[in-house]
Amino acid sequence: MADRPTRSLSELRRLAPYLKRYKGMIVWGLIFITISNVSSTTIPRIVGAAVDGFKAGTFTGTEHILQPIIFILLLTIGSGLGMFATRRTIIVMSRRVEEDLRNDFLAALQRQDQAFYHDRSTGSLLAHFTNDIQSVRAFIGPAIMYTANTVTVFLFALSWMMIISPVLTLAIVVPIPFIAWATYTLGRKIHQRYHTVQEQYEMVTTHAQEAFSGIRVVRAYDREDEESSRFNEHSTEYYRKGLSLARVQAFMMPSMTVLFNLSYIVVLGVGGWLIIGSSFTVGDLTQFFIYLNQMIWPIGAIGWVTGMIQRGAASMGRLGVILDSTPSIADSPQTNHQITQLQGEITFDHVTLQYPSGTSPALRDVSFHVPVGGSLGILGPVGSGKSSIMNLIPRLFDATSGTVSLDGHDVRTIPLDVLRSIIAVVPQESFLFSETIAENIRFGRPTASEDAVHTAAERAQIAGDIQRLPNGYDTVVGERGVTLSGGQKQRTALARALACEPAILILDDALSAVDTHTEARIVEGLTAVMQHRTTIIIAHRISTLQHCDTIIVLQDGVVTEQGHHDALLELGGHYAETYQRQLLEEQLS
Secondary structure (H helix, E strand, C coil), X not given: CCCHHHHHHHHHHHHHHHHHHCHHXXXXXXXXXXXXXXXXXXXXXXXXXXXXXXXXXCCCCHHHHHHHHHHHHHHHHHHXXXXXXXXXXXXXXXXXXXXXXXXXXXXXHHHCCHHHHHCCCHHHHHHHHHHHHHHHHHHHHHHHHHHHHHHHHHHHHHHHHHHHCHHHHHHHCCCHHHHHHHHHHHHHHHHHHHHHHHHHHHHHHHHHHHHHHCHHHHHHCXXXXXXXXXXXXXXXXXXXXXXXXXXXXXXXXXHHHHHHHHHHHHHHXXXXXXXXXXXXXXXXXXXXXXXXXHHHHHHHHHHHHHHHHHHHHHHHHXXXXXXXXXXXXXXXXXXXXXXXXXXXXXXXXXEEECCCCCCCCXXXXXXXXXXXXXXXXXXCCCCCCHHHHHHHCCCCCCCCEEEEEECCEEHHHCCHHHHHHCEEEECCCCCCCCCEHHHHHCCCCCCCCHHHHHHHHHHCCCHHHHHCCCCHHHCECCHHHCCCCHHHHHHHHHHHHHHCCCCEEEEECCCCCCCHHHHHHHHHHHHHHHCCCEEEEECCCHHXXXXXXXXXXXXXXXXXXXXXXXXXHHHCCHHHHHHHHHHHHHHHC
């Protein structure tokens, strides 16, 4: 535990680049807070002089009374304006840093590869976006402002107090070492407990997100009570850990106040003794009490600020793990940035793929070639490696051995933005955004015209369904397209891919949720589309694949059959058996 303060400082140093962007605002904020505290700490001097003047009887006229009142009023206005300007600079700066941090965090998530998301839940990422970034902002804004306020108040107040009476000033700083010790001890406990609170908050948000996302499954299996019970367990544990943190935080300020209030006893005792000795005046004693009152909030803020610093450090450390995460799939020194356009020729040359978490290769020594404008069909049972081929083309994963090439270029040398801009993928599980159907179709190509959207919908055989919806293309589909059927979602996702006008179109069992008649119409509509672009179709139905130029059959990651439809039927292997079985099923249905 001894290295906690060092770790906290190291975690907070990550904020240095953000603070440098707004160093001008920070400097002005420190200037304004200095002006504010110079004004406020000058007021006790005027009050003390006035008290001594009244006691000595030197204030005999109205002008003697008005003069200190006017000075105090002007200094109060100056102190208030200085604090207002401080908030307008430092607090605004903290909001801008928060915006930058959110943008950088989002950018870090966007550049990660698929493996990154295999180990993290949506709930944990939401916890970073909410609690962690908010805790960092609280450190950057209020913590910096109140720390500067505490330092300047102490500096100016103690300076005036030393001028008045060095002996009494030295006497009242006795509690300060105890305050420092208490702050260090409690701050370390706050850091530890806040870390466990944030981890538990991740569990709460993760469970809530999964339960609501899968609400239809929860209701279908009548699991509402069980899910509610689990959520209550996570929430109760979060409450318990939060209460444990609150107990430590609640003890911080009272302990600071008790230690600080000992100074009142010292001032009264030592100050009274000095007055009796005629080396001290009632006005001087009054000034000391006012200065002590001015320092009550800064002293109390030490504990509060320490808590914010500890929470900010813990949160920045958690954010830093993601901000510093380097994706394994990224542009590298071997990337050829002169490649700006691709036609869509695909070559797999003895490709083997072993996933990091896999026990055996997903693909083994796979080779095939698809010319520009050609089509490739892929057939195989579940787990045979069909989707692995799809993952390698847009470089979601890199081949363990062998080469995947586009237009003769190894995909690892092609800039990622160029590579993925010419590829459109329609996965089996279609994801739609909670937007209108038109916006979902236009997602991959925001500039697509209304005619282009309608044409894509017609080719995907979804136009008729859209026209029957209440608001047509302006109908909001709900979260994940909940208002549409499975087949409608797949066809909408297909329209989205077609609207992109990609050089390479990949359909990963994208017609599994539609009936055979609709499938036939979609395949017919795709015929014209496929003539102008390279197409890869992964499917379980041979009727979807039989018009492809080349078809490969995968089993356990190995290409066992390859050729066009007629040649594979003549071969009499797995492809022919599957075809005969599906024909029989069709006749019996």
